[in-house]
Structure formats: structure tokens, C-alpha cells
Amino acid sequence: MYRKKNSEWLKHLDFELLDIICMEIAFMLAYVLRHVGHEYYFPRMYMRLCIVLGVIDIAVLFFTNNYKGIIQRNKWQEIIATAKHITIVQVLLLIYEYMTQEAYLLSRTVFLVSWGCAIVLCFFSRCAWKKVIRRRVMAEKNQSSMLLITTEDRIVELTAKLRHKDYRDYKISAIYIERELADAKDNIIETDIPIIYGKNSLLEYVRQNVVDDVFIDVCNSKEQLTELSDIFLQMGIVVHIGMGYLPDNLPNAFIEKMGEADAITASINTATGWQLSIKRITDIIGAIVGLMITAIAFIFVAPAIKIASPGPVFFKQKRVGKNGRVFYIYKFRSMYMDAEERKKDLMKKNEMQGLMFKMENDPRIIGSEKGPGKGIGNFIRETSIDELPQFWNILKGDMSLIGTRPPTVNEYEQYDLHHKIRLSMKPGLTGMWQVSGRSDITDFEEVVRLDTEYIENWSIGMDIRILFKTIQVVLCKKGSK
Structure with missing residues (x-):
């Protein structure tokens, strides 16, 4: 977006x-x-x-x-x-x-x-x-990461134009040159920006690194430009195209200035500054109210967790946020301390097709040995109490109230290119697939489809509808296992 x-x-x-x-x-x-x-x-x-x-x-x-x-x-x-x-x-x-x-x-x-x-x-x-x-x-966290696609003879001129302004909301993180690295050894380019050679290296870089925007300066043909813009747009990456060849597949396109360079900009969806400001203000208000509820819940939940399973009350884990940014997510601990180690042995029982893990009667949950759904961990998860500390992530700006659920680092490393579209918006506490019967969804591709539908059609009104539907789902204890 x-x-x-x-x-x-x-x-x-x-x-x-x-x-x-x-x-x-x-x-x-x-x-x-x-x-x-x-x-x-x-x-x-x-x-x-x-x-x-x-x-x-x-x-x-x-x-x-x-x-x-x-x-x-x-x-x-x-x-x-x-x-x-x-x-x-x-x-x-x-x-x-x-x-x-x-x-x-x-x-x-x-x-x-x-x-x-x-x-x-x-x-x-x-x-x-x-x-x-x-x-x-x-501030680095507020700057978008831009990949530049150009030729050797255009690098100096174009980077100078893009860096013309002293204060920019983007940084050039890498430059892609189409030819292979073996062909480039006789012409080493001196620049302070990493250079990528070859299409395979380009796609692997985009899959594994934070890329918010791509500036396509030149391509050999309109077909090549169309292919590249398709790949990036399907990943939820914003595409800026120099005023040369223009493909026919640019949604939400408009002309703007990037430094001193003119470009056509296209994205899977766009939002005005006012819309995103309203979303952020709503997040802050919601986070403050949520943290008050979390403080009250802590009084009762913390002793119950400590008695059932000695160890920290809160669970901290690295998750992947917008366009590949890594942050720590916080939850009330609902699993035993060795849950991550035991997960490796339980992967064969995974009920989810794809890059998520879900299991009926998960033995890693605190108190699960008492029987299906009888442990304190089961209660915390069924009532979604474990998610409450994430209001701190929302207040910090790592997450939003509504968005897509952030994957673990291990899941993210296995993503195909089209999966990365889930990360084109800030991750959320709840979202489209969470209120669409998530317990019945066993195919990760269906999760991607629902998240893509949310991103493509995002609006303030949609967030409000999902928020109210989330409250209904939580009160009825639907969808949490």
C-alpha cells in the first residue's frame, strides 16, 4: 500500500x-x-x-x-x-x-x-x-527502502537525482543491473550502494530483504518492464517507473516527483495521508484502551500462568512486519517453556497446508495434559487473552489494530514471492482471515488470498467492519485453538 x-x-x-x-x-x-x-x-x-x-x-x-x-x-x-x-x-x-x-x-x-x-x-x-x-x-524506521533498476551509465545521474533532497522519506538500499556478475567483472562500479546482478539474484534479494519501493529507470523492452512490474506489484511492492516505456498493467497509477526524477507510481492500493493518519490515531487510542484492559487481565492471568508453568508471564518472539522488517511480538504465555523445541517433533501432525502451524489438542499448551481444552493455556487462547500484550506493539507502531498476522522468521524465510504481498501493510492484531472462520481454514494459500483481498480493497470502513466482527468472534469464542 x-x-x-x-x-x-x-x-x-x-x-x-x-x-x-x-x-x-x-x-x-x-x-x-x-x-x-x-x-x-x-x-x-x-x-x-x-x-x-x-x-x-x-x-x-x-x-x-x-x-x-x-x-x-x-x-x-x-x-x-x-x-x-x-x-x-x-x-x-x-x-x-x-x-x-x-x-x-x-x-x-x-x-x-x-x-x-x-x-x-x-x-x-x-x-x-x-x-x-x-x-x-x-529516522531509519520511517524511511522506505527503495530498490533501483537501471544501467551502469545511468547510475551516477539517477542516484544524484533521487538523492537531490537532503531530507527524504526513502533510501536507496540496492541497485539492480540486468547482466550477470561474471560479465561485470571487467567494469566494477564504484558506489556506496550494493549492486545486484542477474534476475535470479534480484528475485532472491527482494524475497529475503526489506523492499518497500522499486524504481525502474530503464528496461530493454516493454515486455521486460511489464514482467518486472507484475512481479513486484503481486508482492505488494510500490513500483515507480521512469518516463520511458510504460506497461499496460499499472493499477492506481499517477505521476509524481522522486527527488528530481519524474516517475509513474503504481501500487496494489493507495491511501491518502489523511486516511493513514486516521488509522494511526485509531491505533493509538485503541492501544491505550487495550493496555488498560491488559493491566487488569495481568492481575488474574499472571498468577495462573506462574502456578501452572514456572517461567515468565510474557512470551516474546521475533516476527516479520511490513515488507520484511523484524520486530518482537509480545503475548501472555500460553505454552510451556520448551514449546519451540517440541514443535519440530510435532510438524508431522500439522493440520495446516503451507507455512503455518496448527494442531488440535496441541500438547505444548499449558495444562493440555488435563484433557482437550481444559488447561489454563487453552482458556487464555480460546478467549484471545494471550493477544492482549500486543497492544504495546500497536502503540509502538510495529503493528496496527487491523492488518495481516505477522509470520515468524522461519515461516518468512520459506515464503514464495507471491506470499510477500501479506507484508505490504503493517501487520495487525486482527484481520480479514481471523474473522473469516480461521479455525476452518487449513490452507495457507487461502490465508494469502484473504489477506490480499483485504489489502486490495482496504478502507477505513473495512477496518471498522473487521473490528466489530472481531469483537463478536472473541465474545463467541470462535476461531481460537
């Missing part, structure tokens, strides 16, 4: 709100300074001007590109841009006063001081907030 860039004024809504707040503060500060030693009374006219000031600022945004490239601007460029923006707003405010025949009531001191204060406050607040944004953008 690809996050579409918002329009310029929506993209920098945080800076817009910051400017309005600073201008309002400057205006009120100027009024206070003008009336030092007098009784502070904010006349109705000045209160109205505070409102008009905000409206004018919003109106100016529709006719100027004041925030375009704001993250890339240095301090000198920023002071000029800030002064220009504030001046336009203040002049329009003066014109408004003139048109309403109230200009004579407006104190020149208030007007001029607020003008200067607004420039200073807006400039310093913009610079401070930019530092926060830049740190966040450049």
Missing part, C-alpha cells in the same frame, strides 16, 4: 496552524505592549481582527506556494519566505480595515509591532518544528 502525497496546503497543515497561532500571539502581544500601564481591555474590533487574521492567512495559502519545499529550506531562505508571507497577510489585513472604514481605529503601534513580532515568532517556530520533522523523516 502506497501513501499518496497530500496537496501542498494539506501536506503542511502543521506549519499552517503554527503560523496562525504565532500571528495571533504576536497580535495580542503587540496590543499588550501598546497599552502598558493601562487597564487591559481587548476591544471588540481587535477580537474581530484576530479572527480575520486567521481567515486571511488561510486564504493566502490557496494563492501562494509559501510552504513548498519548506523542509528543504535553509535559515536564510526561511527568513525571506516567512517575511514575505507575513507581509502579504498584514497588508491584506490593512486593506480589510480600510474597506470596512475602521483603519483610523487601528493603532499603528499595534499594527507595526505585531508585523515584526509575527515574523520573528513564525521564523523561530518554523525552524524548531523543522528540526523535529527532519529527525522524524530521516
Whole structure:
């Protein structure tokens, strides 16, 4: 899933709100300074001007590109841009006063001081907030990993274009050259980015490594381009294609700029920044509520686990998240301490066809020796209490409330190329196949099909439906074994 860039004024809504707040503060500060030693009374006219000031600022945004490239601007460029923006707003405010025949009531001191204060406050607040944004953008966990497909003679030019901006939300993780490595020994390319040679090496790299985006600069033919874009899109990877050959199989395609390079971008599905922000806000709220429930459950579950099976209350395991990123998942422990070792001997009894393990009356579950479904571990799993600590993963951002279940590292290493589409979205606490009778699903390919259906048709409304259906499933104790 690809996050579409918002329009310029929506993209920098945080800076817009910051400017309005600073201008309002400057205006009120100027009024206070003008009336030092007098009784502070904010006349109705000045209160109205505070409102008009905000409206004018919003109106100016529709006719100027004041925030375009704001993250890339240095301090000198920023002071000029800030002064220009504030001046336009203040002049329009003066014109408004003139048109309403109230200009004579407006104190020149208030007007001029607020003008200067607004420039200073807006400039310093913009610079401070930019530092926060830049740190966040450049953090490795927030950068997408891009694979570049090009030729030897284009590497230097294209990487320079893609790296043109100092602060980018992507990094070039590898470069693919079509010819085989044996043919390239006479022409070693000097670059700080790993070079991949040959189609087999390319597919193995994509299968085993984190790849969020692929930028296809050149191909020998339209057929080759179509083949490659098909492979990547079926894995849920976002495809950017240079303005050369264009295949006919690009879903959700649009033109955008990657650094200084123009490209056609296509993805299995796209979402606006607003949609993903709503999803993240929902995750945070849900995680906070969930952690409160987890704390209450801990009071009762922890002693029961400790009595039945000495050892840690929580189970920690490496799982694979979005596009191959590894993280630790947390659960209440419902199995004995040697569960992973015993799993190797139980694989022949696996009821799941494919890369998942499921077994009726699993002897690794705490208390299973008492009989089918009678152990404390069975109760924890049947009621889905074991999943509660994953709200911590959701709060951290490793997972989402709704998504696809994250595979273990061992399962992921056995994935075929088309299985990786499950990882094109952030993994979830629950998802499509969990509420589609997961106890009755014994074929991993059916899990992949349901997860693909979810990713291709994702919407906020779909997440809400799955969330409510999950509550119903949990309350009815359906689907957990």
C-alpha cells in the first residue's frame, strides 16, 4: 500500500496552524505592549481582527506556494519566505480595515509591532518544528527502502537525482543491473550502494530483504518492464517507473516527483495521508484502551500462568512486519517453556497446508495434559487473552489494530514471492482471515488470498467492519485453538 502525497496546503497543515497561532500571539502581544500601564481591555474590533487574521492567512495559502519545499529550506531562505508571507497577510489585513472604514481605529503601534513580532515568532517556530520533522523523516524506521533498476551509465545521474533532497522519506538500499556478475567483472562500479546482478539474484534479494519501493529507470523492452512490474506489484511492492516505456498493467497509477526524477507510481492500493493518519490515531487510542484492559487481565492471568508453568508471564518472539522488517511480538504465555523445541517433533501432525502451524489438542499448551481444552493455556487462547500484550506493539507502531498476522522468521524465510504481498501493510492484531472462520481454514494459500483481498480493497470502513466482527468472534469464542 502506497501513501499518496497530500496537496501542498494539506501536506503542511502543521506549519499552517503554527503560523496562525504565532500571528495571533504576536497580535495580542503587540496590543499588550501598546497599552502598558493601562487597564487591559481587548476591544471588540481587535477580537474581530484576530479572527480575520486567521481567515486571511488561510486564504493566502490557496494563492501562494509559501510552504513548498519548506523542509528543504535553509535559515536564510526561511527568513525571506516567512517575511514575505507575513507581509502579504498584514497588508491584506490593512486593506480589510480600510474597506470596512475602521483603519483610523487601528493603532499603528499595534499594527507595526505585531508585523515584526509575527515574523520573528513564525521564523523561530518554523525552524524548531523543522528540526523535529527532519529527525522524524530521516529516522531509519520511517524511511522506505527503495530498490533501483537501471544501467551502469545511468547510475551516477539517477542516484544524484533521487538523492537531490537532503531530507527524504526513502533510501536507496540496492541497485539492480540486468547482466550477470561474471560479465561485470571487467567494469566494477564504484558506489556506496550494493549492486545486484542477474534476475535470479534480484528475485532472491527482494524475497529475503526489506523492499518497500522499486524504481525502474530503464528496461530493454516493454515486455521486460511489464514482467518486472507484475512481479513486484503481486508482492505488494510500490513500483515507480521512469518516463520511458510504460506497461499496460499499472493499477492506481499517477505521476509524481522522486527527488528530481519524474516517475509513474503504481501500487496494489493507495491511501491518502489523511486516511493513514486516521488509522494511526485509531491505533493509538485503541492501544491505550487495550493496555488498560491488559493491566487488569495481568492481575488474574499472571498468577495462573506462574502456578501452572514456572517461567515468565510474557512470551516474546521475533516476527516479520511490513515488507520484511523484524520486530518482537509480545503475548501472555500460553505454552510451556520448551514449546519451540517440541514443535519440530510435532510438524508431522500439522493440520495446516503451507507455512503455518496448527494442531488440535496441541500438547505444548499449558495444562493440555488435563484433557482437550481444559488447561489454563487453552482458556487464555480460546478467549484471545494471550493477544492482549500486543497492544504495546500497536502503540509502538510495529503493528496496527487491523492488518495481516505477522509470520515468524522461519515461516518468512520459506515464503514464495507471491506470499510477500501479506507484508505490504503493517501487520495487525486482527484481520480479514481471523474473522473469516480461521479455525476452518487449513490452507495457507487461502490465508494469502484473504489477506490480499483485504489489502486490495482496504478502507477505513473495512477496518471498522473487521473490528466489530472481531469483537463478536472473541465474545463467541470462535476461531481460537
